[in-house]
Amino acid sequence: MSLDLQRVKALCFDVDGTLSDTDDLYIQKVALFFPRILFKEPARAARRFIMWIEAPGNALLGQADRLDIDDEMVAIINWLSLRRRHSPKKFMLVPGVDETLKLLHGRYPMAVVSARDEKGTMAFLEQFGLVKYFDVIVTGLSAKHTKPYPDPILLAAQKMNVSPKNCLMIGDTTVDIRAGKSAGAQTVGVLCGFGEEPELQKMGADLILQDTTKLLDVLP
DSSP: OOGGGHHHHHHHHETTTTTTTTHHHHHHHHGGGGGGGOOOHHHHHHHHHHHHHHHHHHHHHHHHHHTTTTHHHHHHHHHHHHHHOOOOOOOOOOOOOOHHHHBBBBOEEEEESSSSOOHHHHHHHHHHHHGGSSEEEEEETTSSSSSSSSSSHHHHHHHHOGGGGGEEESSSSSHHHHHHHTOOOOOEEEOOOOOOHHHHHTTTTEEEEGGGGGGGTTOO
């Protein structure tokens, strides 16, 4: 483990794949389109398909940031979301995350750092009663640029009144690790989302855990 525990004064959590069991929810839906007669492991095929889709999305987001139009992109998505008629979104919680946050609450200032829109982020947190555990909630439009840029983590650190280098960014994708590293924070990659261990290691995660609940085994 290359994590310097003495540096950790505050925690920053991604949402999708870190607190929210988003990947399993998507996989359940997408796997229906991968018949077993053609795919030996439909769930695995669905997971790879979703990850393949996610990668170009991250690339586009990065390009939007470089062109300084990411705010507009997310604003348009939010505008469409507000006007789209659909049934309430079904969220799933990574098993044990609620108890983990409860036990960490009070030991560290904690922030949500999500690229998701504010409405979706709050809907998830409120559904599972998690809002009370967080001192700061940073969403897709809170900072000038969103992940993989450092701005959201820098903003969360400022609001928690800690140095970015004393933050620990916990997320499931290379986007989270890149954002954390760019902000000067330490990073933990979790394998309960879309990311896989080799890519998280390559991006420089200071520690990789099987899932978010394993933080309790590491943090003092």
